[in-house]
Amino acid sequence: MYTPNPAIVAKDPLLQPLTIKHLTIRNRIMSTSHACGLEQNGMPDDAYQSYHEAKARGGLGLTMFGGSSNVDIDSPNIFRQLNVGTDAIIPYLQRFSARIHAQGAALMCQISHLGRRGDPYGGDRLPTIGPSPVRETAHRAIPKEMDEHDIDRVVKAFARAALRCKEGGLDGIETMAGGHLIGQFLSSDTNRRTDRFGGSLENRCRFAIMVHEAIRKAVGDTFLLGMRFTIDEGPYSALRLDEGIRIALILKEAGAVDFFNAIYGSMENVPALAEYNMPGMGTPLSPWVEPVGVFRHEVGLPVFHAARIADLASARYAVREGKVDMAGMTRAQIADPDIVVKMASGREDEIRPCVGATHCQSQHRPSCLHNPVTGRELTLKHRIPKTDGRPRKVVVIGGGPAGLEAARVSAERGHQVSLYEAAAAFGGQILIGATGSWRRDLKGIVEWRVAELERLGASLHANAYMDEADITALEPDVVIMATGGLPLVDIGAGAELCTNTWDVLTGQAALSGDVLIFDGTGRHPGPLAAERAVEMGARVSYISIDAVLAEELTYAERARWKKLFLKHAIHPVSETRLLSVERRDNRLLATLANDISHEIMTQSVDHVVVEQGSIPMAEVFDALRGRASNAGVTDLEAMVAAGPQPQASAAGFELHRIGDAVASRNIHSAMLDALRICSAL
Incomplete structure (x- = not known):
């Protein structure tokens, strides 16, 4: 499907081998x-292996896995x-390595002890341990200070x-x-x-040093041993770049x-x-490549790095200019595991872009916001x-994300x-x-699909509202609403x-x-509307049914919105509902109820903005059902x-x-x- 172009391979710095x-x-x-x-159950079985195998098949040089794999109880x-703390993992790793090596890629694992980053109430409910009893904000444990017996045990x-x-x-x-x-010791x-x-x-x-000496003694010199190493913990920490270089x-x-696999910043809190x-x-893209380049120059060992190299x-810049030896494009390959083979075959413009939405960091990881296959390689x-059957006439009504993907997959x-958008x-x-001020990259989801549909020869129609008669006149085999x-x-x-919020x-x-914004979903539209209201010069009161701002989003997105709310002095009120609105003295009187105290409150404002998601537009679908x-x-x-x-026995088109x-x-x-419907058409 993707044939390497020797001229591209010879010239591209990203396609040159690295020997360590x-x-x-x-x-x-x-x-x-x-x-x-x-x-x-702590083991990398078929789904785990298939996820990484897709990247290896897609041509990458090295796939590392097992983030924070645990070494001890x-x-x-x-x-x-x-869980690399048990021999039970060995046969899984043997199968895993055979699959990745068969695709020509190298395979490594990250092993770790969480220390104070653990959870004293998780697993076997043991105390966390650390060099000193200093609590971590993110994971909340106050660790036991390790004695020499603990140190010896963990080293082994x-x-x-x-x-x-x-x-x-x-x-x-x-x-x-x-x-x-x-x-934590460093x-x-x-x-x-x-x-x-x-x-x-x-x-x-x-x-x-004790840990690495013990590992070296156990595995010998023919097994690579690296460290994912923080070169600089950021502006509020003691460990800055100069000290990071000295430690290295x-x-x-x-x-x-x-x-070294260089990273930047602290993990202390969200x-x-x-x-x-x-x-x-x-x-900004690749925000830490420059300090990583300084680190690499001073230390003189191979350096890997990943942080929004999307x-x-x-x-290319990072590798060509000697900032890094390996470019970590982890999230980019969650979006498109075929990055390397597309690049090497001269089809770089077909690469599905990572837009940085951080959906892959949600509780549903490793899913990509706009690549639903990722993490589902066993079924998709x-x-x-x-298709191994006859080509069918597929009509897609609606050119939003669902319609664009339905059209793309059907064309593939x-x-x-034919795709129709009103x-x-x-x-x-x-x-x-x-x-919004920081959400513009979302357009990449649309732009890539439109480009792919044009490449695939689909028929695209904007400003095209389609009713029941318009659709049936096309004599479709399949209609996707x-x-x-x-x-x-x-x-x-x-x-x-x-x-x-849409208006x-x-x-x-x-x-x-005075503007009251009521957020009934915990998604992006509420905060986006608040930001827009401030830009218009309004004074914003923000009311949410949830316990925290933007509760349905990933932790990274929540942190971004919290920072913007602080910048604009918006102080959200949580766990409160909007009951009703009435006009009073040329203003609007909003009645609110707090879910905790059950207190009923009123607030006089000039505008009330409501975010409660959407309700389906189903009229045309309902009209078509009798013909399907x-x-x-x-x-x-x-x-x-x-x-x-x-297969239905009745005559007519298939309708979804x-x-x-x-x-x-x-x-x-x-x-x-x-994807689920159209990949089987």
Whole structure:
């Protein structure tokens, strides 16, 4: 499907091999270790392996896995890590390495002890441990200060875990220092000891050196040993770049590492994670490549790095200019595991872009906001196969995310596809969501699909409202209704006096004076409307039914909105409902109820803006059902299995509705509907 172009391969710095000791990695693109959420009882079984195998098949040089894999019993599984503290993992690793090596890629695992980053109430309910009893904000544990018996035990556990990885056929491992136990010893913020493991820089490095010496003794010199290492913990921490370089040089002098996997920022709390350690949309591309380049120059060992290296231009710059030896494009390959083979075959413009939405960091990880296949490789395919039946005439109504994906997948299958959108531009609610100060990259979801549809020869029609007669006149074989919904405003009384968030974000409603925004979903539209209201000069009161701002979003998105609310002095009121609105003295009187105190309150404002999601636009779908062979009924069992829908005996076209035309959900769910149905057409 993708044939490498020798001229491209010869010239592109990203496609040049890298040799570290005995291992030659075929190119400079890697996926870094992360807890992908697909393990079974701490083991990397078929779903886990298939997720990584897709990237290896897609051409990357190195895939690392097992983010924060636990080496010992008091490092509990709290965010779906692997357990490398037991021999039971060895046969899984052997199967895993055979599959990845068969695709030509190298494979490594990250092993770690969480230390104070653990959970004393998780796993076997043991106390967390650390160099000193300093609490971590994010995971809340107050650790037991380790004595020398604890240190000796954990050092041995690391060595045993590393040996299991070698016996599993892996090419190497990295230990996790940043924020975890090794890093807790390195940083004076978390290491307050006065014995031989604390105080001076050399003493703080002692535990890391002991761990790596024990690992080296267990696995020998032909197994690569690296460290995921924080070069700079950020502006509010003691460990800055100069000290990070000094620590790395001490570790190098001790012969403890073959490579560093450089990261930036602290993991102390959610804001630090979202802004520095794992930045997403709204952050400049490759924000830490320059300090990583300084680190690499000073240390003189191979350096890997990943932090919003989301596009090939950024990756090329980093490698070509000697800032990094391996470009970690982890989230970019969650969006498109075929990055390397597309690039090498001269089809770089077909790469599905990572837009930095951080959906892959949600509780549903490793799912990508606009690649529903990721994490579902056992039932869905990244490379859509052609149909083995006759091409069918597929008509898609609605050009939002669901409709665009339905049309794309159907066209990839080889069907004759026509897409009709009533608005002047394709994109649906994505175009509304992309209006915020930091959400503009969402447009990449639309732009890529429109480009793919043009490449595939689909027939695209904007400004084309289609009713029942228009659709049936096309004599379709399949009709996919992706008509989305309309804003829902559902309160006890006074709905007609309220403004919906869509009208605010599209500029159809002007706001001034005192504005009350009621957020009934915990999604993006409420905060987006608040930001827009402030830009219009309004004074904003923000009321939410949820306990925290933007509760339905990922932690990184919540942190971004909290920061913006602080900037604009918006102080959200939580767990409060909007009951009714009435007109009073040329103003609007909103009646509110607090779910905790049950207090009834009123607030006089100039505008009330309501966000409650959407309600499906189903009129045309309902009108078509009588003409459809399946009466518009989608078999859910077949849909979830991504299998063909049952063949109906009645005459007529096959009819399905997807996305918000069914129920108000997010972009990922809309596209998953489309993919499950259309990949089996």
